Amino acid sequence: MLVLQSIILGIPQGALYGLMGFGIALIFRSVGTMNFAHGNAGMVCVFVAFSVFTATGSIILSILCGIIVGFLLGVIIDKALMGPIKHLSHAGMLMITLGLLMIFEGAAQLIWGTDYQQFPELLRGEPLIMRLGENKLIMPLNDLLITAVAVAVSIIIALYLKYAKLGIATRARAQDPIGAKVVGIDTNMVDSLVWGIGISISVLVGILIAPKTYIHPGMMGNMQIYGFTAGVLGGFESLFGAIAGGLILGILEKLVGAYISPDYQLSIVLIIIIIMLAVKPSGLFGKKSSGRV
Amino acid sequence: MLQVEDLKVNYGHIKAVKGISFYLKKGEIVSILGANGAGKTSTLFGLGGIVKREGSVFFKEENIPSSASVKSAKMGLILCPENRRVFPELLVEENLRMGSFARGEFKERLAFVYELFSKLKERRTQTAGSLSGGEQQMLAVGRSLMSDPELLMLDEPSLGLAPVIVDELFRVLVKLKDKMTILLVEQNALKALKISDRAYVLQNGNIVHSGTSAELLADESVKKAYLGM
Numbered sequence: 001m002l003v004l005q006s007i008i009l010g011i012p013q014g015a016l017y018g019l020m021g022f023g024i025a026l027i028f029r030s031v032g033t034m035n036f037a038h039g040n041a042g043m044v045c046v047f048v049a050f051s052v053f054t055a056t057g058s059i060i061l062s063i064l065c066g067i068i069v070g071f072l073l074g075v076i077i078d079k080a081l082m083g084p085i086k087h088l089s090h091a092g093m094l095m096i097t098l099g100l101l102m103i104f105e106g107a108a109q110l111i112w113g114t115d116y117q118q119f120p121e122l123l124r125g126e127p128l129i130m131r132l133g134e135n136k137l138i139m140p141l142n143d144l145l146i147t148a149v150a151v152a153v154s155i156i157i158a159l160y161l162k163y164a165k166l167g168i169a170t171r172a173r174a175q176d177p178i179g180a181k182v183v184g185i186d187t188n189m190v191d192s193l194v195w196g197i198g199i200s201i202s203v204l205v206g207i208l209i210a211p212k213t214y215i216h217p218g219m220m221g222n223m224q225i226y227g228f229t230a231g232v233l234g235g236f237e238s239l240f241g242a243i244a245g246g247l248i249l250g251i252l253e254k255l256v257g258a259y260i261s262p263d264y265q266l267s268i269v270l271i272i273i274i275i276m277l278a279v280k281p282s283g284l285f286g287k288k289s290s291g292r293v
Numbered sequence: 294m295l296q297v298e299d300l301k302v303n304y305g306h307i308k309a310v311k312g313i314s315f316y317l318k319k320g321e322i323v324s325i326l327g328a329n330g331a332g333k334t335s336t337l338f339g340l341g342g343i344v345k346r347e348g349s350v351f352f353k354e355e356n357i358p359s360s361a362s363v364k365s366a367k368m369g370l371i372l373c374p375e376n377r378r379v380f381p382e383l384l385v386e387e388n389l390r391m392g393s394f395a396r397g398e399f400k401e402r403l404a405f406v407y408e409l410f411s412k413l414k415e416r417r418t419q420t421a422g423s424l425s426g427g428e429q430q431m432l433a434v435g436r437s438l439m440s441d442p443e444l445l446m447l448d449e450p451s452l453g454l455a456p457v458i459v460d461e462l463f464r465v466l467v468k469l470k471d472k473m474t475i476l477l478v479e480q481n482a483l484k485a486l487k488i489s490d491r492a493y494v495l496q497n498g499n500i501v502h503s504g505t506s507a508e509l510l511a512d513e514s515v516k517k518a519y520l521g522m
Binding site for chain 2: 165168169172176179182183
């Protein structure tokens with residue numbers, strides 16, 4: 001029963017890891033750089049949402065503001081920082097994201113301080129109580145919401161990438177940039193869009209996790225690591241591998257917590273990355289195809 | 294239709310195209326011939342806005358700036374690049390849909406392309422990466438045709454294809470002649486000259502010969518260097 005309980009508890013957490021990995025993989029596939037600042041870019045925007053919330057008291061408005069600012073931040077990162085060096089060096093782009101990681105953390109400390117701020121749960125009320133044989137499993141409503149949002153966002157983005165003209169163009173651009181150019185796809189615009197969507201997802205993850213972690217400059221550190229791991233586990237080549245990887249990770253984490261010790265949760269994650277890279281570098285769902293196409 | 298003046302393409306210090314001028318009239322098929330590294334692909338990349346270039350390009354009397362791939366695609370100056378450049382993990386039909394990204398009415402063009410290449414219709418729910426080389430080349434040409442080109446620039450369409458398929462492809466090109474103007478870059482010089490009205494010969498980034506196909510076919514030095522006769 002403990003197994004089932006761990007699985008159920010692991011799903012909301014894993015869904016967030018999955019979304020995080022999905023955003024990182026989306027940017028990686030299209031633009032070709034690992035975004036180390038993914039979590040912190042989201043964190044800054046969660047602070048913006050928090051400021052809007054303290055000023056207006058409206059949760060919906062603050063979430064909307066956070067996500068919109070996240071989208072704009074993504075577009076600005078692409079246009080101002082990535083654009084000039086996009087064709088020159090992937091390593092350069094990687095260094096920029098590392099720089100951003102630190103800049104965002106420092107800026108958040110300067111502007112909002114290092115205190116832990118509280119952000120309200122989006123859904124409060126009677127938790128869902130499930131009977132598992134003799135045990136009772138208590139599932140907070142907010143966790144259910146997290147799962148629902150993560151599933152909904154994944155489905156929306158999946159449909160967008162599969163059927164929308166710009167969504168197909170996004171995949172096309174990732175698979176062959178020259179092919180995309182000759183059919184008249186504005187590849188720079190697609191890149192900006194990808195950055196915008198990617199960072200928005202990170203903001204959403206930040207807002208969903210905020211009631212648990214509180215809002216502070218380091219709130220997304222673990223998310224960044226878990227997001228990467230989700231991507232490595234599922235394979236960066238397939239976007240939905242990241243979501244599956246995230247879910248596996250979330251469940252595994254709870255299982256480790258239940259059977260071994262909560263202290264080992266993070267180390268297990270890092271061990272998984274190493275084993276995965278050694279055994280199957282393309283990830284569980286990755287194909288052996290060339291490069292990042 | 295197309296007027297190119299003093300076109301130059303540089304990659305760093307390497308001068309791939311050293312200031313060439315040429316033109317195309319509406320309804321013509323014009324070939325650019327030359328050995329590997331002569332600057333053929335760079336010329337087309339410069340025209341299609343894939344790489345930076347210098348010099349002036351006028352298409353339908355309108356100036357096309359450098360690196361304006363979106364603008365040229367929208368105006369109907371369409372490049373079918375070397376090595377196919379199809380989207381391997383997209384389905385055949387998704388590839389064709391992308392062909393009509395900038396212009397071209399999707400359904401109408403799709404019917405036209407499927408009629409031209411019936412193989413593509415059979416394989417429309419397969420990924421492009423799973424097609425054979427010949428089918429991928431058909432797809433690349435089909436994708437270019439989706440955008441209803443006014444001037445189609447084809448870069449080495451016969452590269453790596455079996456002779457039967459090359460023949461089929463060239464038959465299609467002749468069929469397209471009354472619908473669009475074609476600028477053809479080809480290693481298979483004899484085949485290209487047979488369907489072309491005129492041709493330019495590139496060597497080390499300069500045009501060294503030009504004339505009607507009949508003139509070039511009769512020219513001893515061209516024959517020796519490019520036709521192996």
